[in-house]
Amino acid sequence: MPTSDDAAIKKVDGGDGQFFDAIARRYDLLNRIMSLGQDGYWRNKAVKSLELPEGGHFLDLATGTADLAIACAKRHRDARVTGLDPSAEMLAIGRxxxxxxxxxxxxELVxxxxxxxxxxxxSFDAVAISFGIRxxxxxxxALQEMNRVARPGGRIVILELSEPRRGLLASPARFYIHHVVPRIGSLLSGSKEYRYLQESIAAFPTADAFANLMREVGLxxxxxxxxxxxxxNLFSAHAGH
Structure with a gap:
């Protein structure tokens, strides 16, 4: 069942990639700055978790400008990669x-x-989505679809931002997400609605709750x-059908 932040997501993006079309040209720069340069490191961790067999076929959902798809193709030099995204402008940059x-x-990007x-x-030996499931x-x-298109036992990997809740760095990290990230996003993208990023991170389920949802769909x-x-958070599982 859709969650309470779904209306905000639809309002911002229209459900068809419109918001990301508008910020596509600055999207990579925004990622570098707002992640403090860590986004590439996080994606590499996801790629290493894929367990692709030789000559495997990988599906990258919410591929955006294709960073994860490219990283996978470079690491697995005999793999085929399909990237999918709702934003035509993001895909154009990715191509x-x-x-x-x-x-x-x-x-291939579609x-x-x-x-x-x-x-x-x-259809696929592994399926992933990075910074897109929220x-x-x-x-x-979406999880049911990932399970459906993956081959039995195929790897499912999900990389998603979260709001730190424990530890000494939790408080300053939350301040950064709530106050710094929206201002940087608004400044660089020219979109006041970039505050949705902070709101969507805060509204995303806890790691335990999301892991349980993955189990509920059969992973x-x-x-x-x-x-x-x-x-x-880096979630991993196997297709359970």
Whole structure:
């Protein structure tokens, strides 16, 4: 069932990538600055968790400008990669980056919705979504779709920002998320609605609650790992059908 922050997500993005179309040209810069340069490190952790077999096929949901898709293709030099995102502008930038990395033969980017994937059952050896699941209005449906298109036992990896709640750095980290991130986002993107980032992080379920949701849709061997003092959660599981 959609959660209380779904209306805010739909208001900001229209449910079809419009908000991300508007900030696409500055999206990579925003990520670098607001993550204090840690976003690449987090994505590499996700790629290392994929367990792709030789010649495997990987699906990257909410691929955006294709950073995770490119990182996977570089690490797994015999893999095929499909990236999907609702934002046409983000995908256009991603295709340029894929071409610059000379990966166009192995990396394909398509427009689509994580809640209704345009792929057959059991199509991929691994499926991931990085910094995107919190923006999906029906997360349960997206998880069900990930489970459906993954081959039995295929790896499911989810990387998502979180609001630190414990430890000495929790308080300053929350201040950064609540006050610094929205101002930087508004300044660099020219969009006052970038405050939604802070709100969506705060509204995202706890790691335990989200891991339970993953189990409820049939995923197995679910594991949740915190990175960077709780600023990010890395979830991993296997397709359970």
């Amino acid at each position: 340029d980056k894929v071409a610059s990395a000379t990966l166009s033969e192995r990396v 427009q689509g919705d994580a809640q209704a994937l345009p792929f057959e059952d059991n 923006n999906v209005p029906d997360r349960r449906k 197995t061997n679910v594991n949740a790992r915190t990175l960077s003092f709780g600023a990010v």
